[in-house]
Structures are given as structure tokens and as C-alpha cells.
Amino acid sequence: MELFMKCLQFAADKHRNQRRKDTSGTPYINHPINVATILSTEAHVQDMTVLMAALLHDTVEDTDATFEDIENLFGPEVCSIVREVTDDKTLPKGVRKDLQITNAANSTRRAKLVKLADKLDNLRDLEKTLPCGWTEERRDEYFKWAKKVVDNLRGTNEHLERQLDNTFRTRGLL
């Protein structure tokens, strides 16, 4: 529990100047908190290593945090999950998005759990509001792409997959 609180503090500090893309400017940290909360309360995940990785999952991708920081502070197991769910932002966006689809199938179970909850929270946000500057078409494309990623993560957690399927059904993708 002490290490979990340190993850929360570390993620809140790293994301402190970031906002979500919604019009109300929700603090970015709400998203990693939501991902960890979905895993704990909806997927009934009790593995603290997974819950810590959920809090940290966007720190290396979107802040100046490094894998070295994560490994030193939170250990190699948490770090390896964060590594699995971190996109290489030096790659062109199209390549990154394709890699998420192919890498999903080869991920460890722990990384798959974080990926499923990450997609679920992002899709729930997208159902509520269109991010600033996004068109309806871009939202539709995100849903279609997310379905391809999720299809390669299946067989991991029935609660998460049922919730994701509800969002895909609402969009006419299932």
C-alpha cells in the first residue's frame, strides 16, 4: 500500500501540468486514476503490481519520467508492464497505431489488463464528449481502431471485455 501511494504521488507530480483533451480541461491524472479504479472495482484485480502499473501507464509516454526512474522507485516488475504499454513516440502515428494492434496479441496478461482498462476509460470519455479539435469521423475511426486492439487482447478479463463490448455494440461495431 505504501508503494501504491507513492505511485499515485509520482504520477500526479509528473502529469501535474497536463489536461485531458475535453473542453472542461479535466486534469490528466484523472485518467490513470480511472484506469486503476476500473481494474480494482470492475475487473476485481487485486495484483498490486498491475494496479501500480495502471497509475504509471502514461508517465513515460507523456512526461519526462523514464523507465529507469520507474524501475528504481517501483521495481522491475512494475517497470516491465509500463514498458509493454508505452508507445514509442518517435515513430510516426500510423506505425504506432498499427503496432498497438499487433503487439496486443503478444503482450503478457498483466499488460493486457492495463491495456483493456486504458481503452475502456478512453472510450467512455469519447462517449461522453468529443475531445477538442476532434471530428465525429475521428471519433468513429478511434472506436474502430480500439476494437482491433481489444480483439487481440481477448480472453484476459470477462468483466472488462463485457464492458468494452457494450461500448462497441452502442457504436454498431458488434
Ligand SMILES: Nc1nc2c(ncn2[C@@H]2O[C@H](COP(=O)(O)OP(=O)(O)O)[C@@H](OP(=O)(O)OP(=O)(O)O)[C@H]2O)c(=O)[nH]1
Ligand atoms: N478519449 C479521450 N482521450 C484523451 C482525452 N485527453 C487525452 N486523451 C488521450 O488521447 C489519446 C488518444 O488520442 P490519439 O490522437 O488517438 O493518440 P495520441 O494522443 O497518442 O496521438 C489516448 O492516449 P493513451 O491513453 O496513451 O491511449 P491510446 O492512444 O493507446 O488509446 C488518451 O488517453 C480525452 O479527453 N478523451
Ligand SMILES: [Mn+2]
Ligand atoms: Mn492511457
